[in-house]
Amino acid sequence: MKKLSAAALTIPLLFSFASAQEIIKLKKVKVFEELLPQETVGESEEITEEEIKTTRQIDIGEILSNIFPEINHIRKGGTANDIVLRGFGRDNINVLIDGMRIYGACPNRMDPPIFHMSTPQVKEVYILEGPFDVTNQGSLAGVVNLISKDPEKGTFGYIGFTGGFFDYLSGNIQFNYGTDKIKLLVGYSKQFSHPYESGEGKKITEYPKGMSAYKPSEINHTAFNIDTAWITTVLNPTEEHEIKIRYGFDEAKDVLYPYLKMDAIYDRTHRISGEYTLKPYGISVSGYWNFVKHDMQDRWRVSSNMWFFRGYMMRTLAKTETYGAKIEKKLKIYGVNIKTGIDGYVRNWKADNVIMNLDNRGMIPDVDIKNVGVYVQGAKRINRLVVSAGIRYDNIKSEANKDRLGTANRNLYSMYYGSNYSLSKTDSYVTGNILFRYKFSKRNNIYIGFGHTVRVPDPQERYIALAKPMTKPNWVGNPNLKKVKNNEVDAGFEYYWGFFGLKGNVFYSDLTDYIYLTKIQNGAPKPALSYKNIDAHIYGGDVNIVGMLTDTVSVELGAAYQRGKKDSGSYNDSDLAEIPPLKTRLALKYDNGSLYILAEEIYAARQSNVDTDLKEQPTKSYFVTNIKAGYVVNRASINIGIDNLFDKNYYTHLSYLRNPFSAGIKIPEPGRFFYMNVKFMF
Numbered sequence: 001m002k003k004l005s006a007a008a009l010t011i012p013l014l015f016s017f018a019s020a021q022e023i024i025k026l027k028k029v030k031v032f033e034e035l036l037p038q039e040t041v042g043e044s045e046e047i048t049e050e051e052i053k054t055t056r057q058i059d060i061g062e063i064l065s066n067i068f069p070e071i072n073h074i075r076k077g078g079t080a081n082d083i084v085l086r087g088f089g090r091d092n093i094n095v096l097i098d099g100m101r102i103y104g105a106c107p108n109r110m111d112p113p114i115f116h117m118s119t120p121q122v123k124e125v126y127i128l129e130g131p132f133d134v135t136n137q138g139s140l141a142g143v144v145n146l147i148s149k150d151p152e153k154g155t156f157g158y159i160g161f162t163g164g165f166f167d168y169l170s171g172n173i174q175f176n177y178g179t180d181k182i183k184l185l186v187g188y189s190k191q192f193s194h195p196y197e198s199g200e201g202k203k204i205t206e207y208p209k210g211m212s213a214y215k216p217s218e219i220n221h222t223a224f225n226i227d228t229a230w231i232t233t234v235l236n237p238t239e240e241h242e243i244k245i246r247y248g249f250d251e252a253k254d255v256l257y258p259y260l261k262m263d264a265i266y267d268r269t270h271r272i273s274g275e276y277t278l279k280p281y282g283i284s285v286s287g288y289w290n291f292v293k294h295d296m297q298d299r300w301r302v303s304s305n306m307w308f309f310r311g312y313m314m315r316t317l318a319k320t321e322t323y324g325a326k327i328e329k330k331l332k333i334y335g336v337n338i339k340t341g342i343d344g345y346v347r348n349w350k351a352d353n354v355i356m357n358l359d360n361r362g363m364i365p366d367v368d369i370k371n372v373g374v375y376v377q378g379a380k381r382i383n384r385l386v387v388s389a390g391i392r393y394d395n396i397k398s399e400a401n402k403d404r405l406g407t408a409n410r411n412l413y414s415m416y417y418g419s420n421y422s423l424s425k426t427d428s429y430v431t432g433n434i435l436f437r438y439k440f441s442k443r444n445n446i447y448i449g450f451g452h453t454v455r456v457p458d459p460q461e462r463y464i465a466l467a468k469p470m471t472k473p474n475w476v477g478n479p480n481l482k483k484v485k486n487n488e489v490d491a492g493f494e495y496y497w498g499f500f501g502l503k504g505n506v507f508y509s510d511l512t513d514y515i516y517l518t519k520i521q522n523g524a525p526k527p528a529l530s531y532k533n534i535d536a537h538i539y540g541g542d543v544n545i546v547g548m549l550t551d552t553v554s555v556e557l558g559a560a561y562q563r564g565k566k567d568s569g570s571y572n573d574s575d576l577a578e579i580p581p582l583k584t585r586l587a588l589k590y591d592n593g594s595l596y597i598l599a600e601e602i603y604a605a606r607q608s609n610v611d612t613d614l615k616e617q618p619t620k621s622y623f624v625t626n627i628k629a630g631y632v633v634n635r636a637s638i639n640i641g642i643d644n645l646f647d648k649n650y651y652t653h654l655s656y657l658r659n660p661f662s663a664g665i666k667i668p669e670p671g672r673f674f675y676m677n678v679k680f681m682f
């Protein structure tokens with residue numbers, strides 16, 4: 001009987017960079033796989049690697065949600081999907097771009113961090129689930145790191161074009177030049193679409209009602225129009241030295257978010273980063289800066305009708321800037337592989353809002369978060385046991401500028417939280433983790449790990465200040481919020497038998513001072529939406545089965561389930577909000593190296609474990625079928641696909657905004673969506 005090779009199972013068929021096929025690699029790692037090189041631990045270390053060959057290429061959040069049952073997307077519109085990993089969202093997970101921090105400018109998360117890199121730039125996505133990252137501050141429940149393509153040796157380029165339903169058009173061109181000493185990659189991409197239609201044949205712009213409804217003239221308004229340009233240079237003056245400099249710019253215009261009450265006029269981002277590696281000493285020094293400017297208005301909604309003289313009833317202009325640096329060294333002491341480093345960053349966020357005649361300047365009042373941290377992480381193999389551990393110390397200061405507040409929102413903190421609050425808070429803490437893996441054979445193993453992680457409240461949770469007109473509830477941050485603490489156990493196994501591989505993982509996260517939405521009044525004239533610390537726990541697990549049926553045919557089955565419960569605070573309903581239901585994915589693949597065919601079925605169960613305190617509603621179960629095929633010939637590839645083949649009308653559980661005062665507008669997923677992409681290499 002034919003023995004299944006490790007490579008065949010985890011890396012089905014690898015095309016080199018020089019192939020015309022567009023590939024994004026998705027890697028799920030456990031902490032020590034990243035730290036220990038293959039030769040140290042033996043060739044048995046597994047990295048769960050998935051490859052994305054054909055997609056609509058709209059956004060990374062949607063792509064990840066499609067492949068991994070434990071990742072779910074928050075559907076706000078046609079693009080810019082935010083993600084929830086194992087029930088954790090927002091700042092509870094770290095989303096990094098080339099290892100650097102980036103934050104969205106929009107107080108309503110129209111531009112989540114994961115939106116700030118376009119699909120054609122992405123080479124790999126690293127996903128580290130659980131409390132096992134000490135190399136970045138605040139990785140409470142996981143890290144998602146998008147890695148961009150590096151330039152290669154040689155002179156060549158690509159041109160790619162995708163077209164699909166609802167006037168979806170996407171094109172990109174990339175040019176590569178490289179010698180031993182200098183390499184350069186320059187790229188440009190554009191994406192455009194009109195609003196998509198759901199399975200019931202309605203445009204997503206037709207779902208909001210009342211004042212939030214789109215004006216009849218704007219129902220078919222551009223849904224997004226995104227330009228992206230990037231340049232990466234790698235310099236190798238000698239073999240020992242490497243300097244990498246990256247610059248990226250993107251401008252997303254006319255992005256519609258029917259999930260919210262406003263749309264983005266534009267969202268403009270600059271990213272720059274530099275990295276210097278001194279290979280013989282295992283030292284790397286990196287620095288980065290990024291800036292996002294975001295303008296959202298209700299100008300295309302009915303609510304702006306009365307305000308025609310200025311074009312909008314409400315508007316938020318927001319800016320965020322993040323910069324940081326890291327020095328890291330890899331070394332080996334007494335056979336222990338060690339990575340140690342010192343890093344720091346500054347995140348600044350300001351947003352100014354106007355609603356009717358209310359001056360909400362400083363809606364996010366020029367908040368600075370300043371962090372310095374040190375860490376050390378080590379791993380060692382002792383016979384069949386691999387032990388890895390990490391520890392990190394952080395000092396982090398959050399500070400808002402009261403002078404930035406406008407006339408309408410100036411007194412909100414004292415109105416709801418009394419005079420005894422401070423707009424400056426410093427948190428210092430130690431975090432760490434330990435993980436044991438026992439290997440029964442080269443590939444079969446079990447593992448168990450424990451981690452203690454912390455994150456500080458984000459600038460919005462502590463300091464947002466938005467006064468709303470008339471009887472509408474205000475929105476105010478809680479300056480007294482404490483940092484969130486997570487004590488989590490993860491355990492799992494990997495088992496290979498013949499042509500099949502089976503992996504499973506369970507986790508239990510005990511959360512202290514988890515930050516949760518609440519309504520507050522405290523004697524104020526009207527209530528407000530705010531945040532409180534509660535104790536809670538989230539637990540769940542996922543399984544993954546991969547099987548090679550023949551040399552060319554493989555099957556994949558994945559399933560994930562998670563549950564969240566409140567443990568403290570006054571509540572009527574103990575279920576945590578925004579916890580996705582059971583989700584499964586079954587895929588059948590044929591791949592002979594030039595022809596590729598995939599059929600997949602995604603199922604999500606009904607979610608009735610909802611938090612009625614936040615007006616959450618149950619979400620129905622759904623089945624959706626996607627098919628795709630691709631063909632590669634020499635320097636060209638062509639792919640076609642149909643997502644939602646049977647034109648089902650369905651909603652994911654994260655398809656509407658949670659608010660304790662009223663349930664948000666549910667945004668359906670796209671109906672049948674046909675697309676085709678072609679790519680040439682020159």
Ligand SMILES: [Cu+2]
Nearest residue numbers: 106108110296
């Ligand atoms: Cu916005």
